[in-house]
Structure formats: C-alpha cells, structure tokens
Amino acid sequence: MRNQMKIALLVVLAIVCIGLFLFYDLGNWDYTLPRRIKKVAAIVLTGGAIAFSTMIFQTITNNRILTPSILGLDSLYMLIQTGIIFLFGSANMVIMNKNINFIISVLLMILFSLVLYQIMFKGEGRNIFFLLLIGIVFGTLFSSLSSFMQMLIDPNEFQVVQDKMFASFNNINTDLLWLAFIIFLLTGVYVWRFTKFFDVLSLGREHAVNLGIDYDKVVKQMLIVVAILVSVSTALVGPIMFLGLLVVNLAREFLKTYKHSYLIAGSVFISIIALVGGQFVVEKVFTFSTTLSVIINFAGGIYFIYLLLKENKSW
DSSP, rough: OOHHHHHHHHHHHHHHHHHHHEEEEEESHHHHHHHHHHHHHHHHHHHHHHHHHHHHHHHTTTTOOGGGGGGHHHHHHHHHHHHHHHHHOOTHHHHHHHHHHHHHHHHHHHHHHHHHHHHTTTTTTOOOHHHHHHHHHHHHHHHHHHHHHHHHHHHHHHHHHHHHHHHSSSSHHHHHHHHHHHHHHHHHHHHHHHHHHHHHHOOOHHHHTTTTTOOOHHHHHHHHHHHHOOOOOOOOHHOSSSSSHHHHHHHHHHHOOOOOHHHHHHHHHHHHHHHHHHHHHHHTTTTTSSSSHHHHHHHHHHHHHHHHHHHHOOO
C-alpha cells in the first residue's frame, strides 16, 4: 500500500472517530454538541502539537526512544502548579483564572527552555546530548521539589494539585483554545520552511553538515519550536508523557518511510485517532472511572519497554 493511501486511511479513521465521539448518544444537541466540539478541538490541537514536536525532537536527536518530556518541561509544569498552591493556596487568582494560569505556565516553561539552551550551547564542544542530560537532571529536581511541597500542603489543597497531574479534556476554556490555536498556527508557519531539512537532519550531524545545512542553527531553532509546542499543549490540558513516543513510532512502523512529509502527517492523525478514540472509551466504556492520560501512559510505557528490548537486540 502506497503511503498516500495509508495517510488517506488514517484521515478516514480520524474522521470516523471524531464523528463517533461527536454524535454518539448525543441527547440534547444544543447543550451537548458545543461541549463535545470544544473537547474535540482541544484533542486535535494537543495531539497534533505533541506528535509534531516529538517527531521533530526525535529527528534532531536521531533517537527513536526520546521525547521532549526528557527536557523536564512536564516536571516544571507540575512544579509551577504545586508552587502556586503551596505559596498562595488554591483560591488564588492564578489558579482560579485559567487564562492567567495558562499564560504564566507557558511563559515560565518557554523562558526556562530559552535560558537552558543559551547556557548549554554557549560553551564550545557542548552538543544536544549534553543538553538532554541536563534536562534529565532538572526534571528530577523539579519532580523532587514538587513532591516535597505536596507532602506539606493541606490534603484539600493536594486534591487541586492532583487534578493537574493528569491531562484533562473536560471543561476546556474556549479562550485558551483560540490562543493555543493561534500559537500553533504561527509556529507551524515558521517551521514550514524547515521541513525540507528534516530528511537530511535524520542522517546525523556529519551528513547534514556535509550536505550544506547549518546544523547548529537549525537545531537550536527547532528546539525552541519544540519547547513552545510542548509548553502550550501541557499548559492547555496537562502532561501526557508517552503519547508522542507512542504515535510517532507507530507512524514509523506503519508508513515505513524516511520522508518526514508522510511521517509528520501520519503521526498527527494517529495521535488524533488515539486521543479521540481513547476519550470515547473513557467516557462510554469506563464511564469516567479513569483518565485518558493513564491509559495512554500505560500503553506507552509498555511500548517504550518493547522499543528498549528491540534496540538492545539490534546492538
């Protein structure tokens, strides 16, 4: 089956999943349909951003088992949310007002990424793998600080923090959707002119340089793009750790091509299918007894172990 046919199949499956989620057991159209449309919009934006950013990140690191969460942004998001509640309480305006919380979270995560990149790439001989190592260290530090504060706060306050630990597509603020859509659109337009470099970047630094690409400049710019996409998607719905790893590798296995024009489209549509279909199962089968992020992290964790074992055998 040619890749165009495979992409078309994924598009059809995504449309079917979206239609099923929107119109199954609809009931009161005037009340239910607008709420479901908001959920679907949040799912499509989040799934597309995570899949796209993970594909870019794996390309520039030339590693199939890494995701942008290794930079510590998910842990930083939880530290921000926990720190605000620890210092000011859950009734504070920053927590209560989703717009303010969203803007502050996004700005702090992007600022952290920019400072980290500036420091890491300033010295000679420092490469992206040194950056990943520092990201792991900071992620562990942020998680430890969050856990420390969670132990000290009031149990009622902890329930508010606990809600932030898992991605939620319920009660999405429409204003945030529009803001996230504008950010994603501008980022996508900026990245478009770099898409022709991705196939070459996947060959590694030496080959990319030999073929005339300013490797360091492109990688720095793409890391900033990854930070923006991950920060906005995490602040919009919460952290989903293994989603990117799962959908990007499934796209690679399904399409079996090196061309990123197909891989990016495939991973985005697989992400939409996984999220919309998963949310449908959570609502209709499990009746909200669990969250979508728990299911995705469980499946993604198993697939991550499979990839590790597979890579180990290839060595």
